[in-house]
Amino acid sequence: MPAEVSAISEAQRTYLAERQLCVLGTGRRDGSPQLSMVTYLFDGARFLISVTTDRAKYWNAQRQPRVSILVPDGRRQVIAYGTAEILEGRDRDDAIIAIRAHQGDPLPADYDLDRFSRRLDELRRRVLRITPERVIGEPEG
Numbered sequence: 001m002p003a004e005v006s007a008i009s010e011a012q013r014t015y016l017a018e019r020q021l022c023v024l025g026t027g028r029r030d031g032s033p034q035l036s037m038v039t040y041l042f043d044g045a046r047f048l049i050s051v052t053t054d055r056a057k058y059w060n061a062q063r064q065p066r067v068s069i070l071v072p073d074g075r076r077q078v079i080a081y082g083t084a085e086i087l088e089g090r091d092r093d094d095a096i097i098a099i100r101a102h103q104g105d106p107l108p109a110d111y112d113l114d115r116f117s118r119r120l121d122e123l124r125r126r127v128l129r130i131t132p133e134r135v136i137g138e139p140e141g
Contacts, residue, residue, distance in 0.1 A: 008135045012078050015139035016042040016071055020103060024049060024128075025068040026060035026084075034060050040069070041095075041102045047080070047130040048095045054124060061128050062086060069130065076139050080132040087127040093117050095127040 008016075020041075026034045036057050041048040047069055051058045061067055061084040069080045087095055093116065097107055107116065 008132065009138070011139055012135055012137070013042075013044060015073075015076075015078050016047075016080075017044065019071050019073065021071075022047075022049075023070040023072070024057055025070070026057050027064045027066070028056070028060060029063065039099070039103065041099045043098070045131070047082075047128075047132070048099055049128040049130065050096055050099055051126055051128055052124045053126060057128075058086070058126060067128075067130055069132075073139070076137075078135060078137040078139055080130070081134045082130045082132040084128045084130045087129050090117075091129075092125070092127045093120060095129065096120060096125065099127075 020039050022038060022040050024036045024038050024040075026036075028034050034056050036055075038049050038051075038057070051061075053059075065084045067082060067084045069082070071078045071080075093113065097116075100106055
């Protein structure tokens with residue numbers, strides 16, 4: 001686990017792991033914010049977000065990897081600021097398999113992983129893996 005992630009409290013870690021929806025903030029080319037409601041998986045250290053290459057969030061994160069994530073629950077929230085990297089190939093495939101399992105849609109054990117990977121390529125699917133550098137907000141109360 002990266003050293004900077006140790007700043008996440010156990011309450012924040014639990015809160016992030018128990019949810020699936022967040023607002024992803026990226027920076028547009030002109031510097032203005034781009035906000036997108038997306039599903040995510042928090043693996044205890046990083047956020048995994050499945051995207052396609054035809055969306056602004058993909059291009060924004062590629063151009064400017066500093067991003068923010070807001071995970072709301074009514075009036076409670078946790079906000080993470082971090083750096084995104086784009087996963088492709090086997091790393092992407094493994095991340096998407098984990099995301100699907102977290103969302104209750106696991107691949108069958110005998111599924112053809114090469115076929116799965118080719119389909120993800122056809123769909124131009126990638127994964128943003130976001131390493132939080134600063135996390136704020138206390139989810140209790």
